[in-house]
Amino acid sequence: MRFSLRQLEYFIAAGETGSITLASERIHISQPSISTAISHLERELKAQLFIRHHAQGLSLTPVGRALLAEAKRVVAQAESLYTVADETSGLVRGTLSLGCMVTLAPMLVPELSQGFVSAFPDTKILHIEGHQEDLLRGLRRSEIDLALTYDLQIPEDIEFSQLVSLPPYIVVAETHPLASQSAVTLDELSDQPLVLLDLPLSREYFVALFMSAGITPTIAARSAYPDVVRAMVANGAGYALFNVRPRSDQALDGRKLVSIRLAGQHRPMTIGVATLRTLAKSRLIAAFQAHCQARISRSYIPGMVAPAMTERTRIDP
Numbered sequence: 001m002r003f004s005l006r007q008l009e010y011f012i013a014a015g016e017t018g019s020i021t022l023a024s025e026r027i028h029i030s031q032p033s034i035s036t037a038i039s040h041l042e043r044e045l046k047a048q049l050f051i052r053h054h055a056q057g058l059s060l061t062p063v064g065r066a067l068l069a070e071a072k073r074v075v076a077q078a079e080s081l082y083t084v085a086d087e088t089s090g091l092v093r094g095t096l097s098l099g100c101m102v103t104l105a106p107m108l109v110p111e112l113s114q115g116f117v118s119a120f121p122d123t124k125i126l127h128i129e130g131h132q133e134d135l136l137r138g139l140r141r142s143e144i145d146l147a148l149t150y151d152l153q154i155p156e157d158i159e160f161s162q163l164v165s166l167p168p169y170i171v172v173a174e175t176h177p178l179a180s181q182s183a184v185t186l187d188e189l190s191d192q193p194l195v196l197l198d199l200p201l202s203r204e205y206f207v208a209l210f211m212s213a214g215i216t217p218t219i220a221a222r223s224a225y226p227d228v229v230r231a232m233v234a235n236g237a238g239y240a241l242f243n244v245r246p247r248s249d250q251a252l253d254g255r256k257l258v259s260i261r262l263a264g265q266h267r268p269m270t271i272g273v274a275t276l277r278t279l280a281k282s283r284l285i286a287a288f289q290a291h292c293q294a295r296i297s298r299s300y301i302p303g304m305v306a307p308a309m310t311e312r313t314r315i316d317p
Contacts, residue, residue, distance in 0.1 A: 107303025
């Protein structure tokens with residue numbers, strides 16, 4: 001064999017990004033090195049792997065698409081040799097594919113990832129953000145090793161280890177009539193315009209809060225992006241329901257938001273670690289899960305206001 005695993009890795013990066021430039025940024029290797037590796041593979045395999053489009057990147061040929069799938073399997077098999085060695089030697093090293101719920105990722109991922117890599121310098125973490133269905137699909141396809149997500153309709157083939165439960169709360173603009181209240185009920189919100197976080201399973205969760213109380217919410221607007229929802233609320237479009245509470249009380253446009261307790265007893269969302277039940281956990285996966293368990297609790301959550309920070313002795317109306 002007159003090509004290397006490293007050349008295959010460069011080819012995979014270019015094939016998945018469709019660009020030498022993006023591949024270079026993704027794997028932190030110079031563009032000439034990636035171009036040279038691809039040219040070498042094409043000469044060695046006597047096949048054209050890409051169609052070069054002037055100033056518009058690359059597209060895989062039929063042979064290139066077939067080789068991409070095979071190259072990913074070869075690289076994965078080679079990396080498994082490290083896993084075998086690590087399990088024997090007790091080392092924690094390798095690349096972890098970390099999936100994270102899109103609503104949690106901006107707060108959880110940076111601190112958790114950097115803390116873990118600092119503790120285990122021979123590791124690397126690849127981040128994959130998505131909604132619940134994306135993450136479950138990624139676990140089943142082995143595209144994700146571990147996912148940080150919610151306990152929303154977890155199927156039997158997924159193992160879910162709870163970390164912390166987050167109760168729902170209300171967000172309004174600082175000029176909203178309800179902004180001065182310490183708590184509100186669902187009844188008080190029934191005629192108010194709701195800006196709904198429109199993600200698979202998340203939207204069903206929020207609507208179910210109203211349904212369980214026999215109330216139909218007045219949905220005025222919706223978005224799949226939490227920052228868009230927060231900005232719309234800050235601009236007076238209505239109120240929103242969230243479980244994740246960022247430490248910042250401002251929307252991205254700088255307008256202030258006010259968080260209000262939702263009175264009554266309501267099902268929380270629970271953050272946890274999800275893995276494929278049939279997958280034998282490597283030392284790397286087990287170490288990262290333990291890392292999450294040590295750094296996420298009722299008293300502390302990276303990037304968020306933890307439940308214990310807002311709890312007071314109250315009597316709900």
